[in-house]
Amino acid sequence: MKITAFARKEQGTGASRRLRRAGQTPGIIYGGTEAPVAITLDHNALFHALRKEAFHASILDMEVDGKVEKVLLRDFQMHAFKQMVMHADFQRVDMTQKITVKVPLHFVNAEVSPAVKLSSALISHVANDVEVSCLPADLPEFIEVDLSKIEAGQSVHAADLVLPAGVTVVHGDATVANAAA
Structure with a gap:
C-alpha cells in the first residue's frame, strides 16, 4: 500500500487543531538511523485505510515530499466519540532486520x-x-x-x-x- 504525506513545520496543540479542522491528520515517522519527521496526512484517506485489516499488518510505502520510505503503522489515536483520527505513528523499517x-x-x-x-x-x-x-x-x-x-x-x-x-x-x-x- 502507498500513502502520501507531507512534512510539517508547525507543531503543538494549536497547529494540530488547525490541521484537523482543515481535513488533515498530524503524524510522525520515527525509527531507523534518521531523525523523526513530523508529517501531515489526508484524514479521509487515512480513516478509510485504517478500516482495512491489511493496513495494520503490512509494510507500507510512505511518500513524504517525493521521498519514499518503508514504514509500519505502530499506533493511532481516535477521537473519543467522533469518527476522527487524531494522530498516527509510523515506524521506519529496515528490510534486513527482524x-x-x-x-x-x-x-x-x-x-x-x-x-x-x-x-x-x-x-x-x-x-x-x-x-x-x-x-x-x-x-x-x-x-x-x-x-x-x-x-x-x-x-x-x-x-x-x-x-x-x-x-x-x-x-x-x-x-x-x-x-x-
Whole structure:
C-alpha cells in the first residue's frame, strides 16, 4: 500500500487543531538511523485505510515530499466519540532486520470440526491476533487457524499454528482457541 504525506513545520496543540479542522491528520515517522519527521496526512484517506485489516499488518510505502520510505503503522489515536483520527505513528523499517508485529488470525473450518459436529461444543476465539517476529519481506497479512481437527476439551496454541517460512511466534504457549462442551 502507498500513502502520501507531507512534512510539517508547525507543531503543538494549536497547529494540530488547525490541521484537523482543515481535513488533515498530524503524524510522525520515527525509527531507523534518521531523525523523526513530523508529517501531515489526508484524514479521509487515512480513516478509510485504517478500516482495512491489511493496513495494520503490512509494510507500507510512505511518500513524504517525493521521498519514499518503508514504514509500519505502530499506533493511532481516535477521537473519543467522533469518527476522527487524531494522530498516527509510523515506524521506519529496515528490510534486513527482524521486526515484531501483531498479525491478525483468521479462523476457518470451525463448523466442520469434531468438537462442533459430534460433541456440540462451542469454540471460543481466545485471541484475535498473535505476535510474530520475522523479516519485513516475510510478514504475512494474516495467519489462518484451521479448526477442522479440534476435539471437545482441546485447545489450539500459538505454537500449533502453521506459519509461513521465516516467521516465528513470540509467545508460543499462548492459547488461540478452545472447544468447551
